[in-house]
Amino acid sequence: MTALNSIRKYVLACALALAVVAMAVVGLMMLTITYDVIVRAVFSAPTDWAYPLNSAGVLAGTSLAIPYFYAKGQHISMDLVHRALPPGLRRTADLVTSAATAFLGVVLALTAYRSMAVAIEGGLTGSGTFSIPLWVPDAVLFVSGVLLAVVAVLFPPPPPDAVAEDQPPSTAAPSTEGTPVPDDGDAASGTAEGKARS
Template structure:
């Protein structure tokens, strides 16, 4: 087990080194593209090497970073098939995925090796000022394919993927928490509701329907006085 862990550490270090090279290639592509844009539109002197150089850079940056991303589980993936399967079937699907990845690495390595031998034997080069030999991109694909196949065998899918998926799916929604907190802030507490007087607690004198005091006595006296005069 210790030897296997040491082998995994060595392979992961090699994959990380290729990923660092991929990042350096991306930085070089940024500089060359910016230079080509400036000289093209400012000085009207476009380069003839920016396009072939950056085409090879895209291929190299993608292929060199692939083994490390797979080993760390940071590549773009989809779980459409895994989501509806029980845990045992998910494990089988993970093994099938790892086998397919290893097969892809082998096919990539074999194809790139054949293309590399043809490019070296024929002395094939690219276009442009630098005339990049075509065996260099093929060598990048060969190295990436071999390392991808090794990584797919040594780094199987994690066993806690189901628990991680459940934790992510069961995480509370931040927007729902914010809306709940805002509703709680706007709703007064029972103590505050008791302190605030109700609008119907204090009667409005102008809207009272009771007759003023003394109205009935004054009416009665006025009627008696009228009968006495008559």
């Protein structure tokens, strides 16, 4: 079990590194888009590199962050049916979701690898000043797909009961904020209304 935990820590560190790269890419996109808007509006001199560069940036910023968010359970998700199932079937549905995620990662990696091979063999490049080689975005998708498949296997959803057990019981007293305070007269009186208010 210790070896598995070590592997998980290493994989999570790799996923976090890719997420940090994704954040840096988003920051660079903000700068390049701002620059392009300023020179377009002020100097009437739009760039020919901002659009292709930021198109690749959107792809990198999105795909590189997915494995980390999946491993931490912070990705966007939607429960349509299986949360209403009994715990045994719910666990099965969670494992099916993990298997589907791993399959998606494998398909993404294989498709990106084939596209990357074609781009390298043909020397394909994008348009604009920088002429980004098209194998670069394919390589980003390949790495993201491989890591997503690994993360889906190593970080399956916790059992439904474990989620409830992980949360500590609440020891705080119930809040009385917003509760009306009864009049002393009503509380002191022996009427049912006074007792109900107190």
